[in-house]
Amino acid sequence: MKTILAQCKRIVVKVGSSLVTNQGEGLDTRAIGNWAQQIAALREAGLEVVLVSSGAVAEGMQRLGWKQRPSAVHELQAAAAVGQMGLVQVYESCFRKHGLHAAQVLLTHADLADRERYLNARSTLRTLLHLNVVPVINENDTVVTDEIKFGDNDTLGALVANLIEADALVILTDQSGLYTADPRKNPDAKLVNLAQAGDVKLEAMAGGAGSQIGRGGMITKVLAAKRAARSGAHTVIASGHERDVLPRLLRGESIGTLLQAQAMSLAARKQWLADHLQVSGKVVLDAGAVRALCSEGKSLLPIGVTGVIGEFERGAVVAILNENSQDIARGLINYSATEARRIARRPSHEIEAILGYVDESELIHRDNLVLL
Helix, strand or coil: CHHHHCCCCEEEEEECHHHHCCCCCCCCHHHHHHHHHHHHHHHHCCCEEEEEECCHHHHHHHHHCCCCCCCCHHHHHHHHHHHHHHHHHHHHHHHHCCCCEEEEEEECHHHHHCHHHHHHHHHHHHHHHHCCEEEEEEECCCCCCCCCCCCCHHHHHHHHHHHHCCCEEEEEECCCCCECCCCCCCCCCCECCEEECCCHHHHHHHCCECCCCCCCEHHHHHHHHHHHHHHCCEEEEEECCCCCHHHHHHCCCCCCEEEECCCCCCCHHHHHHHCCCCCCEEEEECHHHHHHHHCCCCCECHHHEEEEECCCCCCCEEEEECCCCCEEEEEECCCCHHHHHHHCCCCHHHHHHHHCCCCCCCCECHHHEEEC
16 A cells, blocks of 8 residues: 555545534534645645545535435435535635635536536646645535436546546545445454455445445445546545544555556546446347457447347447346447447448448447446
């Protein structure tokens, strides 16, 4: 951990709802002030820091006197609108004490699914960092719907790490890190100090959601680490209750769980493709096509497609599934769903005879495809 984190120049820090709101009792200004102090120390040391903070809905619930998190979308949106006011006020006042400005950035999946808005968001965040401003990012719960929501701020933190090409994602939670089993149920559970991000065994260890206040749990953190690793970002899962946890981590202390990324990172355009949480449709491949994509680095041809799911237009981002319905890739498809169904299982030289024209011989070109 010492060698990896001590070399970081740009990090994303995500703090969960239970930490920000003291388990839902209202904004914990003392804790937020403590993180602002730690981030100010990192900035003084020359590190660029982006903060992803949960807490708007939880703070709104407290202000509105609600004891249970509502399930109705319009009530969640109302709680977020109320709570965001308090969240921003506290962060701004805490950072101001250290001579830093904070900037509120609210995102939805639609902002990152659209290529132009993705690039605009990246430029804005990079500019804020250049201006020595600390961006405080949250999901835009006030307008989000089930179709476009990130689902949890662990995922949002990973997407932001990809977006700005951060060196590391630090997820602060009320747990000490990832355990081999749920330590609340299994006394023999052991803390995982170091593992490879994306290792499927980690998902089995992670279990389900951890609190009634937030939407995530250890499983979302493990999956976030897998996503962050696509751009080469390492992930640390650690307790936000640890004294001076951020400076200690960046000095190289072994705290919590480090999920290490592989050395190679995805190119920016393929990274954008991989970041799509919602897709317009799906295509199912036979074993030969899966092998061609995964082992031989080839494009996807129509003859390898056994099924087309959903309705989409040419140029849409689609999920690519194997015969077991496992999501193995994302890609920009060259034909609409209707056209794809007509040419599926047929060789490329027959496309023109079937459709009356041919745009591309590939259903998805290798340059527009990324393996997951």
